[in-house]
Amino acid sequence: MHMPAIKAVLFDLDDTLWPIVPVIERAEHILFDWLADHAPAIASQFSIESLRARRQQLMATDPVYQLDLRRLRHAGLTEAFLNAGEDVALVDKAMEIFSHARNQVTPFDDVLPTLARLRGLVPLGSVSNGVADLEAIGIAHYFHASLAAYRIGCAKPDTAIFHAACEAMGVAPQEAVYVGDDPLLDVQGAQQAGLQGIWINRPELAPARKLPAHVCPDAICNSFIELEQWIYKRIIEV
Template identity: 70%
Template sequence: MSSIRAVLFDLDDTLWPIVPVIQRAEKLLYAWLKLHAAPVTERVTIESMRERRQQLMASDPVYQRDLRILRRTVLLEAFADAGLDTRLVDEAMEVFSKARNEVTPFADVLPALENLRSRVMLGSVSNGVADLDAIGIAHYFQASVAAHRIGCAKPDAAIFHAACDALGVAPAETLYVGDDPLLDVEGAQKAGLRAAWINRVEIGQDRVLPSHVTPDAVFGNLHQLEQWLKDNDPLTR
């Protein structure tokens, strides 16, 4: 078995909890709409916009690959229905995007990334739209691949291979770490990577793996990942 030269991370719910972040961002956006585009809030709610996004995702794969386009499309529809200038949508998106990147990493994340980057190359692969520069952790990663930038999303093997290519490593030399058994673990393994499932009990994950999914490792936090690398790969000690 090849030694591990690189570790790739999922972002949302792997490095930080995402549900409270999105909920807060949507509330801030809706408050902005009430102040600057009140007729929109007379026609839609946070819940109805969420339902519309789900409909669009089910109707066209492009919305699964680019969550920014998805959210912007729903806002454009709402502004048009209210008879408002759709140029305000860009301002609304800025409000949401700023709040969406105000995340708080789990306590283990920054210490683990600091330790790991001296042992292996680090990268990220995400279907989301997190801005690592805005969050302040871009310097830990030598490659960051996002679905909306390359036109394919997990579990497509191409997105994993894009990250490996960016780091100059073979899939077999790469460990992928993520919280979703299908998108992250199964997807990475089918792409030829090794895959670790992170199951963070502190955010209520504590899930059961599907019977057909067998991760190469299971962690509750990134400190356990550090120890696993030390125990299983001499090159990362």
């Protein structure tokens, strides 16, 4: 079967370009330490775990929170400030503290060298359900277009966000490859939208993702080096 030419490569962000769990854990501890100093009633009445549990409850109350994790965290903090009798004017500052720490990510060792080489070969883009700020992280220049669910109004695996990314890249879905760590949101979501779906299954991530029996990626790569080789082979064969 002849495969169409690859004219764009799109990437997931969290757990594809960098491990996200340690980033969020660190950011939440930095925020909680700040709250202990500036809103001590919150630190005495709540814990990181209880604030997280409340966000999970809030997420179930309004679909917008599933698309906009910033708004979800802001709402959770506002509620906590009110319940603790602290000044809600400090919520925006608390969000700044968290966001700054959340964007202090450490890409996997093979990511930046691979992106630097690939962008000279094919246009790159990103599609994420998260709230990473690529400008703040310092990698926005690698990407022709970067789409986030909270800005688009829909989230992976909705086909609309993949199609919006293809439109932003100026390619048809069948001309785009999507690379991600989540078999359902990334691989299956991309394929259902007409893109090719590549599963990044990094052995250094714990716990490792499992591939459901009904999901069949167009390729499985354990690293960005393998991904680069697959993309290069596909391009020179066309």
